[in-house]
Amino acid sequence: MNESTGAQKKTRRGLMFGIPLTLILGGGLSFFANVLSVQDSVCSLGFAQPGIADLCGAIGAGGKPTKRERLAWDALDTNSCEALRQHIQSFPGGVFRDDAADLLQASRTIETERWEPVERRLAIFVDGGPDPSGDVASAKSAAQEKATRKAGQMCRSFAATASYKLDSASADVTEWMCAEQGGGQVCSLEGEAVCSLQLRGIVETETCGSR
Structure with missing residues:
Protein backbone atom coordinates (compact mmCIF):
# COMPACT_ATOMS: atom_id res chain seq x y z
CA MET A 1 0.00 0.00 0.00
CA ASN A 2 1.52 3.28 -1.07
CA GLU A 3 1.34 6.53 0.85
CA SER A 4 -1.35 7.97 -1.44
CA THR A 5 -3.73 5.07 -0.80
CA GLY A 6 -3.17 5.27 2.97
CA ALA A 7 -3.89 8.98 2.99
CA GLN A 8 -7.12 8.44 1.08
CA LYS A 9 -8.28 5.82 3.60
CA LYS A 10 -7.52 8.14 6.50
CA THR A 11 -9.45 10.90 4.78
CA ARG A 12 -12.46 8.62 4.26
CA ARG A 13 -12.36 7.50 7.91
CA GLY A 14 -12.19 11.12 9.02
CA LEU A 15 -15.19 11.96 6.90
CA MET A 16 -17.10 8.93 8.22
CA PHE A 17 -16.68 10.08 11.80
CA GLY A 18 -16.43 13.81 11.28
CA ILE A 19 -19.61 14.42 9.32
CA PRO A 20 -21.95 12.67 11.81
CA LEU A 21 -20.17 14.34 14.71
CA THR A 22 -20.54 17.71 13.04
CA LEU A 23 -24.22 17.05 12.42
CA ILE A 24 -24.76 15.98 16.03
CA LEU A 25 -22.92 18.98 17.43
CA GLY A 26 -24.67 21.30 15.01
CA GLY A 27 -28.05 19.85 15.86
CA GLY A 28 -27.36 20.14 19.56
CA LEU A 29 -26.25 23.75 19.25
CA SER A 30 -29.27 24.54 17.09
CA PHE A 31 -31.55 22.94 19.69
CA PHE A 32 -30.17 24.79 22.69
CA ALA A 33 -29.93 28.06 20.75
CA ASN A 34 -33.50 27.43 19.50
CA VAL A 35 -32.46 28.26 15.95
CA LEU A 36 -35.55 28.40 13.71
CA SER A 37 -37.63 27.34 16.74
CA VAL A 38 -36.00 23.89 16.78
CA GLN A 39 -36.85 23.48 20.47
CA ASP A 40 -40.52 24.16 19.87
CA SER A 41 -40.65 21.65 17.02
CA VAL A 42 -38.79 18.88 18.86
CA CYS A 43 -40.63 19.36 22.15
CA SER A 44 -43.99 19.29 20.38
CA LEU A 45 -43.41 16.15 18.33
CA GLY A 46 -46.56 14.14 17.82
CA PHE A 47 -45.19 10.93 19.33
CA ALA A 48 -43.65 9.78 22.62
CA GLN A 49 -45.67 12.41 24.46
CA PRO A 50 -45.89 13.60 27.14
CA GLY A 51 -42.45 12.13 27.81
CA ILE A 52 -40.60 14.37 25.34
CA ALA A 53 -42.43 17.48 26.54
CA ASP A 54 -41.69 16.59 30.17
CA LEU A 55 -38.00 16.18 29.31
CA CYS A 56 -38.02 19.58 27.62
CA GLY A 57 -39.73 21.07 30.65
CA ALA A 58 -37.09 19.58 32.94
CA ILE A 59 -34.33 21.45 31.05
CA GLY A 60 -36.41 24.58 30.45
CA ALA A 61 -36.71 24.10 26.69
CA GLY A 62 -39.48 24.61 24.16
CA GLY A 63 -41.75 26.54 26.50
CA LYS A 64 -42.90 23.30 28.12
CA PRO A 65 -43.84 22.94 31.80
CA THR A 66 -42.14 20.55 34.14
CA LYS A 67 -43.96 17.28 34.71
CA ARG A 68 -44.92 18.42 38.20
CA GLU A 69 -46.43 21.66 36.93
CA ARG A 70 -48.19 19.91 34.04
CA LEU A 71 -49.86 17.41 36.36
CA ALA A 72 -50.83 20.17 38.81
CA TRP A 73 -52.33 22.26 36.00
CA ASP A 74 -54.24 19.31 34.53
CA ALA A 75 -55.81 18.60 37.93
CA LEU A 76 -56.53 22.26 38.70
CA ASP A 77 -60.11 23.51 39.04
CA THR A 78 -59.72 26.79 37.17
CA ASN A 79 -63.10 27.99 38.42
CA SER A 80 -61.52 28.16 41.88
CA CYS A 81 -59.73 31.48 42.30
CA GLU A 82 -58.00 30.21 45.43
CA ALA A 83 -56.65 27.20 43.51
CA LEU A 84 -55.27 29.55 40.84
CA ARG A 85 -53.56 31.70 43.47
CA GLN A 86 -52.05 28.58 45.01
CA HIS A 87 -50.77 27.46 41.59
CA ILE A 88 -49.04 30.80 41.02
CA GLN A 89 -47.50 30.59 44.48
CA SER A 90 -46.27 27.03 43.84
CA PHE A 91 -44.95 27.77 40.32
CA PRO A 92 -44.04 31.49 40.27
CA GLY A 93 -41.95 31.04 37.11
CA GLY A 94 -44.10 28.33 35.59
CA VAL A 95 -45.31 28.05 32.02
CA PHE A 96 -48.95 28.36 33.10
CA ARG A 97 -48.40 31.30 35.44
CA ASP A 98 -49.69 33.88 32.94
CA ASP A 99 -52.71 31.71 32.11
CA ALA A 100 -53.54 31.48 35.81
CA ALA A 101 -53.10 35.25 36.22
CA ASP A 102 -55.41 35.93 33.24
CA LEU A 103 -58.11 33.69 34.73
CA LEU A 104 -57.77 35.48 38.07
CA GLN A 105 -58.07 38.82 36.30
CA ALA A 106 -61.43 37.63 34.92
CA SER A 107 -62.76 36.71 38.37
CA ARG A 108 -66.25 37.77 39.38
CA THR A 109 -68.38 37.60 42.50
CA ILE A 110 -71.66 35.70 42.37
CA GLU A 111 -74.33 36.46 44.97
CA THR A 112 -76.59 33.58 45.97
Missing part, protein backbone atom coordinates in the same frame (compact mmCIF):
# COMPACT_ATOMS: atom_id res chain seq x y z
CA GLU A 113 -79.69 33.92 48.12
CA ARG A 114 -79.81 31.52 51.07
CA TRP A 115 -82.59 31.01 53.62
CA GLU A 116 -81.69 29.62 57.03
CA PRO A 117 -84.16 28.51 59.73
CA VAL A 118 -84.17 30.69 62.85
CA GLU A 119 -86.39 31.11 65.90
CA ARG A 120 -87.43 34.38 67.48
CA ARG A 121 -89.27 34.66 70.81
CA LEU A 122 -91.35 37.60 71.98
CA ALA A 123 -92.95 38.17 75.38
CA ILE A 124 -96.70 37.63 75.31
CA PHE A 125 -99.52 38.26 77.80
CA VAL A 126 -103.16 37.24 77.42
CA ASP A 127 -105.90 38.52 79.72
CA GLY A 128 -108.67 36.07 80.59
CA GLY A 129 -111.29 38.57 79.44
CA PRO A 130 -114.86 39.13 80.54
CA ASP A 131 -116.33 35.79 79.44
CA PRO A 132 -115.88 33.06 82.08
CA SER A 133 -115.69 29.36 81.27
CA GLY A 134 -117.35 26.53 83.15
CA ASP A 135 -114.12 25.14 84.58
CA VAL A 136 -110.38 25.80 84.74
CA ALA A 137 -109.54 23.45 81.86
CA SER A 138 -111.97 25.23 79.55
CA ALA A 139 -110.70 28.64 80.69
CA LYS A 140 -107.11 27.61 79.96
CA SER A 141 -108.09 26.28 76.53
CA ALA A 142 -109.79 29.60 75.68
CA ALA A 143 -106.76 31.59 76.83
CA GLN A 144 -104.40 29.29 74.90
CA GLU A 145 -106.42 29.84 71.72
CA LYS A 146 -106.21 33.61 72.20
CA ALA A 147 -102.46 33.35 72.82
CA THR A 148 -101.95 31.34 69.62
CA ARG A 149 -103.82 33.93 67.55
CA LYS A 150 -101.87 36.75 69.19
CA ALA A 151 -98.56 34.93 68.58
CA GLY A 152 -99.46 34.64 64.89
CA GLN A 153 -100.10 38.38 64.68
CA MET A 154 -96.85 39.18 66.46
CA CYS A 155 -94.77 36.80 64.33
CA ARG A 156 -96.23 38.08 61.07
CA SER A 157 -94.52 41.39 61.79
CA PHE A 158 -91.22 39.69 60.93
CA ALA A 159 -92.56 38.52 57.56
CA ALA A 160 -93.51 42.11 56.73
CA THR A 161 -89.85 42.66 55.86
CA ALA A 162 -87.89 41.09 52.99
CA SER A 163 -85.47 39.50 55.46
CA TYR A 164 -87.84 36.89 56.91
CA LYS A 165 -90.33 34.24 55.89
CA LEU A 166 -92.77 32.94 58.49
CA ASP A 167 -93.09 29.16 58.78
CA SER A 168 -95.24 28.88 61.92
CA ALA A 169 -96.18 30.60 65.17
CA SER A 170 -97.13 29.22 68.56
CA ALA A 171 -97.49 30.31 72.18
CA ASP A 172 -95.27 28.89 74.91
CA VAL A 173 -96.97 29.43 78.28
CA THR A 174 -94.71 30.00 81.27
CA GLU A 175 -97.32 31.02 83.89
CA TRP A 176 -101.08 30.58 84.36
CA MET A 177 -103.25 32.88 86.47
CA CYS A 178 -106.80 31.55 86.94
CA ALA A 179 -109.61 32.91 89.12
CA GLU A 180 -113.37 32.67 89.68
CA GLN A 181 -115.40 35.30 87.89
CA GLY A 182 -119.11 35.65 87.22
CA GLY A 183 -119.90 32.14 88.37
CA GLY A 184 -117.18 30.58 86.22
CA GLN A 185 -113.42 30.52 85.64
CA VAL A 186 -111.17 32.89 83.71
CA CYS A 187 -107.48 32.33 83.06
CA SER A 188 -104.76 34.75 82.04
CA LEU A 189 -101.31 33.68 80.93
CA GLU A 190 -97.78 34.89 80.44
CA GLY A 191 -95.31 33.33 78.08
CA GLU A 192 -93.59 33.75 74.75
CA ALA A 193 -94.69 33.93 71.15
CA VAL A 194 -92.48 31.41 69.35
CA CYS A 195 -91.83 32.47 65.76
CA SER A 196 -90.35 29.82 63.47
CA LEU A 197 -88.83 31.78 60.60
CA GLN A 198 -86.44 31.64 57.71
CA LEU A 199 -83.80 34.36 57.62
CA ARG A 200 -82.61 35.60 54.25
CA GLY A 201 -78.88 35.81 53.67
CA ILE A 202 -76.61 36.53 50.74
CA VAL A 203 -73.61 34.28 50.14
CA GLU A 204 -70.88 35.77 47.97
CA THR A 205 -68.81 33.32 45.95
CA GLU A 206 -65.74 34.30 43.97
CA THR A 207 -65.39 32.40 40.72
CA CYS A 208 -62.81 32.60 37.95
CA GLY A 209 -63.01 31.85 34.25
CA SER A 210 -62.54 28.35 32.88
CA ARG A 211 -59.76 27.48 30.45
Whole structure:
Protein backbone atom coordinates (compact mmCIF):
# COMPACT_ATOMS: atom_id res chain seq x y z
CA MET A 1 0.00 0.00 0.00
CA ASN A 2 1.52 3.28 -1.07
CA GLU A 3 1.34 6.53 0.85
CA SER A 4 -1.35 7.97 -1.44
CA THR A 5 -3.73 5.07 -0.80
CA GLY A 6 -3.17 5.27 2.97
CA ALA A 7 -3.89 8.98 2.99
CA GLN A 8 -7.12 8.44 1.08
CA LYS A 9 -8.28 5.82 3.60
CA LYS A 10 -7.52 8.14 6.50
CA THR A 11 -9.45 10.90 4.78
CA ARG A 12 -12.46 8.62 4.26
CA ARG A 13 -12.36 7.50 7.91
CA GLY A 14 -12.19 11.12 9.02
CA LEU A 15 -15.19 11.96 6.90
CA MET A 16 -17.10 8.93 8.22
CA PHE A 17 -16.68 10.08 11.80
CA GLY A 18 -16.43 13.81 11.28
CA ILE A 19 -19.61 14.42 9.32
CA PRO A 20 -21.95 12.67 11.81
CA LEU A 21 -20.17 14.34 14.71
CA THR A 22 -20.54 17.71 13.04
CA LEU A 23 -24.22 17.05 12.42
CA ILE A 24 -24.76 15.98 16.03
CA LEU A 25 -22.92 18.98 17.43
CA GLY A 26 -24.67 21.30 15.01
CA GLY A 27 -28.05 19.85 15.86
CA GLY A 28 -27.36 20.14 19.56
CA LEU A 29 -26.25 23.75 19.25
CA SER A 30 -29.27 24.54 17.09
CA PHE A 31 -31.55 22.94 19.69
CA PHE A 32 -30.17 24.79 22.69
CA ALA A 33 -29.93 28.06 20.75
CA ASN A 34 -33.50 27.43 19.50
CA VAL A 35 -32.46 28.26 15.95
CA LEU A 36 -35.55 28.40 13.71
CA SER A 37 -37.63 27.34 16.74
CA VAL A 38 -36.00 23.89 16.78
CA GLN A 39 -36.85 23.48 20.47
CA ASP A 40 -40.52 24.16 19.87
CA SER A 41 -40.65 21.65 17.02
CA VAL A 42 -38.79 18.88 18.86
CA CYS A 43 -40.63 19.36 22.15
CA SER A 44 -43.99 19.29 20.38
CA LEU A 45 -43.41 16.15 18.33
CA GLY A 46 -46.56 14.14 17.82
CA PHE A 47 -45.19 10.93 19.33
CA ALA A 48 -43.65 9.78 22.62
CA GLN A 49 -45.67 12.41 24.46
CA PRO A 50 -45.89 13.60 27.14
CA GLY A 51 -42.45 12.13 27.81
CA ILE A 52 -40.60 14.37 25.34
CA ALA A 53 -42.43 17.48 26.54
CA ASP A 54 -41.69 16.59 30.17
CA LEU A 55 -38.00 16.18 29.31
CA CYS A 56 -38.02 19.58 27.62
CA GLY A 57 -39.73 21.07 30.65
CA ALA A 58 -37.09 19.58 32.94
CA ILE A 59 -34.33 21.45 31.05
CA GLY A 60 -36.41 24.58 30.45
CA ALA A 61 -36.71 24.10 26.69
CA GLY A 62 -39.48 24.61 24.16
CA GLY A 63 -41.75 26.54 26.50
CA LYS A 64 -42.90 23.30 28.12
CA PRO A 65 -43.84 22.94 31.80
CA THR A 66 -42.14 20.55 34.14
CA LYS A 67 -43.96 17.28 34.71
CA ARG A 68 -44.92 18.42 38.20
CA GLU A 69 -46.43 21.66 36.93
CA ARG A 70 -48.19 19.91 34.04
CA LEU A 71 -49.86 17.41 36.36
CA ALA A 72 -50.83 20.17 38.81
CA TRP A 73 -52.33 22.26 36.00
CA ASP A 74 -54.24 19.31 34.53
CA ALA A 75 -55.81 18.60 37.93
CA LEU A 76 -56.53 22.26 38.70
CA ASP A 77 -60.11 23.51 39.04
CA THR A 78 -59.72 26.79 37.17
CA ASN A 79 -63.10 27.99 38.42
CA SER A 80 -61.52 28.16 41.88
CA CYS A 81 -59.73 31.48 42.30
CA GLU A 82 -58.00 30.21 45.43
CA ALA A 83 -56.65 27.20 43.51
CA LEU A 84 -55.27 29.55 40.84
CA ARG A 85 -53.56 31.70 43.47
CA GLN A 86 -52.05 28.58 45.01
CA HIS A 87 -50.77 27.46 41.59
CA ILE A 88 -49.04 30.80 41.02
CA GLN A 89 -47.50 30.59 44.48
CA SER A 90 -46.27 27.03 43.84
CA PHE A 91 -44.95 27.77 40.32
CA PRO A 92 -44.04 31.49 40.27
CA GLY A 93 -41.95 31.04 37.11
CA GLY A 94 -44.10 28.33 35.59
CA VAL A 95 -45.31 28.05 32.02
CA PHE A 96 -48.95 28.36 33.10
CA ARG A 97 -48.40 31.30 35.44
CA ASP A 98 -49.69 33.88 32.94
CA ASP A 99 -52.71 31.71 32.11
CA ALA A 100 -53.54 31.48 35.81
CA ALA A 101 -53.10 35.25 36.22
CA ASP A 102 -55.41 35.93 33.24
CA LEU A 103 -58.11 33.69 34.73
CA LEU A 104 -57.77 35.48 38.07
CA GLN A 105 -58.07 38.82 36.30
CA ALA A 106 -61.43 37.63 34.92
CA SER A 107 -62.76 36.71 38.37
CA ARG A 108 -66.25 37.77 39.38
CA THR A 109 -68.38 37.60 42.50
CA ILE A 110 -71.66 35.70 42.37
CA GLU A 111 -74.33 36.46 44.97
CA THR A 112 -76.59 33.58 45.97
CA GLU A 113 -79.69 33.92 48.12
CA ARG A 114 -79.81 31.52 51.07
CA TRP A 115 -82.59 31.01 53.62
CA GLU A 116 -81.69 29.62 57.03
CA PRO A 117 -84.16 28.51 59.73
CA VAL A 118 -84.17 30.69 62.85
CA GLU A 119 -86.39 31.11 65.90
CA ARG A 120 -87.43 34.38 67.48
CA ARG A 121 -89.27 34.66 70.81
CA LEU A 122 -91.35 37.60 71.98
CA ALA A 123 -92.95 38.17 75.38
CA ILE A 124 -96.70 37.63 75.31
CA PHE A 125 -99.52 38.26 77.80
CA VAL A 126 -103.16 37.24 77.42
CA ASP A 127 -105.90 38.52 79.72
CA GLY A 128 -108.67 36.07 80.59
CA GLY A 129 -111.29 38.57 79.44
CA PRO A 130 -114.86 39.13 80.54
CA ASP A 131 -116.33 35.79 79.44
CA PRO A 132 -115.88 33.06 82.08
CA SER A 133 -115.69 29.36 81.27
CA GLY A 134 -117.35 26.53 83.15
CA ASP A 135 -114.12 25.14 84.58
CA VAL A 136 -110.38 25.80 84.74
CA ALA A 137 -109.54 23.45 81.86
CA SER A 138 -111.97 25.23 79.55
CA ALA A 139 -110.70 28.64 80.69
CA LYS A 140 -107.11 27.61 79.96
CA SER A 141 -108.09 26.28 76.53
CA ALA A 142 -109.79 29.60 75.68
CA ALA A 143 -106.76 31.59 76.83
CA GLN A 144 -104.40 29.29 74.90
CA GLU A 145 -106.42 29.84 71.72
CA LYS A 146 -106.21 33.61 72.20
CA ALA A 147 -102.46 33.35 72.82
CA THR A 148 -101.95 31.34 69.62
CA ARG A 149 -103.82 33.93 67.55
CA LYS A 150 -101.87 36.75 69.19
CA ALA A 151 -98.56 34.93 68.58
CA GLY A 152 -99.46 34.64 64.89
CA GLN A 153 -100.10 38.38 64.68
CA MET A 154 -96.85 39.18 66.46
CA CYS A 155 -94.77 36.80 64.33
CA ARG A 156 -96.23 38.08 61.07
CA SER A 157 -94.52 41.39 61.79
CA PHE A 158 -91.22 39.69 60.93
CA ALA A 159 -92.56 38.52 57.56
CA ALA A 160 -93.51 42.11 56.73
CA THR A 161 -89.85 42.66 55.86
CA ALA A 162 -87.89 41.09 52.99
CA SER A 163 -85.47 39.50 55.46
CA TYR A 164 -87.84 36.89 56.91
CA LYS A 165 -90.33 34.24 55.89
CA LEU A 166 -92.77 32.94 58.49
CA ASP A 167 -93.09 29.16 58.78
CA SER A 168 -95.24 28.88 61.92
CA ALA A 169 -96.18 30.60 65.17
CA SER A 170 -97.13 29.22 68.56
CA ALA A 171 -97.49 30.31 72.18
CA ASP A 172 -95.27 28.89 74.91
CA VAL A 173 -96.97 29.43 78.28
CA THR A 174 -94.71 30.00 81.27
CA GLU A 175 -97.32 31.02 83.89
CA TRP A 176 -101.08 30.58 84.36
CA MET A 177 -103.25 32.88 86.47
CA CYS A 178 -106.80 31.55 86.94
CA ALA A 179 -109.61 32.91 89.12
CA GLU A 180 -113.37 32.67 89.68
CA GLN A 181 -115.40 35.30 87.89
CA GLY A 182 -119.11 35.65 87.22
CA GLY A 183 -119.90 32.14 88.37
CA GLY A 184 -117.18 30.58 86.22
CA GLN A 185 -113.42 30.52 85.64
CA VAL A 186 -111.17 32.89 83.71
CA CYS A 187 -107.48 32.33 83.06
CA SER A 188 -104.76 34.75 82.04
CA LEU A 189 -101.31 33.68 80.93
CA GLU A 190 -97.78 34.89 80.44
CA GLY A 191 -95.31 33.33 78.08
CA GLU A 192 -93.59 33.75 74.75
CA ALA A 193 -94.69 33.93 71.15
CA VAL A 194 -92.48 31.41 69.35
CA CYS A 195 -91.83 32.47 65.76
CA SER A 196 -90.35 29.82 63.47
CA LEU A 197 -88.83 31.78 60.60
CA GLN A 198 -86.44 31.64 57.71
CA LEU A 199 -83.80 34.36 57.62
CA ARG A 200 -82.61 35.60 54.25
CA GLY A 201 -78.88 35.81 53.67
CA ILE A 202 -76.61 36.53 50.74
CA VAL A 203 -73.61 34.28 50.14
CA GLU A 204 -70.88 35.77 47.97
CA THR A 205 -68.81 33.32 45.95
CA GLU A 206 -65.74 34.30 43.97
CA THR A 207 -65.39 32.40 40.72
CA CYS A 208 -62.81 32.60 37.95
CA GLY A 209 -63.01 31.85 34.25
CA SER A 210 -62.54 28.35 32.88
CA ARG A 211 -59.76 27.48 30.45
